[in-house]
Amino acid sequence: DSGVTQTPKHLITATGQRVTLRCSPRSGDLSVYWYQQSLDQGLQFLIQYYNGEERAKGNILERFSAQQFPDLHSELNLSSLELGDSALYFCASSVDFVSNIQYFGAGTRLSVL
Amino acid sequence: QKEVEQDPGPLSVPEGAIVSLNCTYSNSAFQYFMWYRQYSRKGPELLMYTYSSGNKEDGRFTAQVDKSSKYISLFIRDSQPSDSATYLCAMSEHQAGTALIFGKGTTLSVSS
Numbered sequence: 001d002s003g004v005t006q007t008p009k010h011l012i013t014a015t016g017q018r019v020t021l022r023c024s025p026r027s028g029d030l031s032v033y034w035y036q037q038s039l040d041q042g043l044q045f046l047i048q049y050y051n052g053e054e055r056a057k058g059n060i061l062e063r064f065s066a067q068q069f070p071d072l073h074s075e076l077n078l079s080s081l082e083l084g085d086s087a088l089y090f091c092a093s094s095v096d097f098v099s100n101i102q103y104f105g106a107g108t109r110l111s112v113l
Numbered sequence: 114q115k116e117v118e119q120d121p122g123p124l125s126v127p128e129g130a131i132v133s134l135n136c137t138y139s140n141s142a143f144q145y146f147m148w149y150r151q152y153s154r155k156g157p158e159l160l161m162y163t164y165s166s167g168n169k170e171d172g173r174f175t176a177q178v179d180k181s182s183k184y185i186s187l188f189i190r191d192s193q194p195s196d197s198a199t200y201l202c203a204m205s206e207h208q209a210g211t212a213l214i215f216g217k218g219t220t221l222s223v224s225s
Contacts, residue, residue: 002156002158004156006156031210033212033213035215041217042201042215042216042217042218043157043201043203043215043218044215045212045213045214048211048212050210055210056211056212058212090156090157094209095209098209099162099208099209100145100147100205100207100208100209100210100211100213101147101159101162102159102213103159104149104156104157104158105156106154106155106156107155107156109154
């Protein structure tokens with residue numbers, strides 16, 4: 001168990017809908033990273049938050065947004081969903097100022113029908 | 114060209130074999146190199162972490178980094194069926210605070 005908790009495990013929804021994925025980082029970790037994993041693209045970095053502030057953006061679509069709350073949990077919001085958004089979404093956390101070792105949650109499997 | 118290239122396999126070996134997994138990269142600024150293992154329907158878990166060039170050994174696993182060739186390897190000795198998983202290489206420029214750049218992963222199957 002990595003100590004990173006993601007909910008829900010699975011999400012099935014329709015095109016055009018909006019969903020929210022939740023992540024609780026390991027105790028003491030201030031940084032949260034969101035990644036998308038698909039068969040053709042592999043693990044792709046979406047966005048990073050550090051202690052409530054957005055720090056870096058990767059290949060994140062404008063339809064996607066995220067935030068990190070004062071208790072350090074994070075949410076990834078995906079809107080106007082398309083079939084191509086079907087993927088595994090992972091959250092990772094790290095201590096951040098010590099090393100770049102990131103601990104991953106079990107992921108949320110999103111299926112857009 | 115992607116920043117990190119990794120042969121997706123699949124790679125099938127008998128139990129007890131030595132396995133070699135490799136990644137090449139194009140960004141010479143990468144200094145921190147990791148190998149993650151991902152079982153089916155699970156999140157990636159860290160196996161090895163190395164800085165700059167050289168070797169690091171941990172039990173049956175050895176990680177090698179050759180920065181001059183922009184090439185990293187993971188060797189698994191005495192492979193076991195429990196090693197069957199997808200192996201992802203990852204790397205970053207900085208020690209902390211930045212996203213990891215991943216290879217697509219190599220799927221390994223070890224048969225008993």
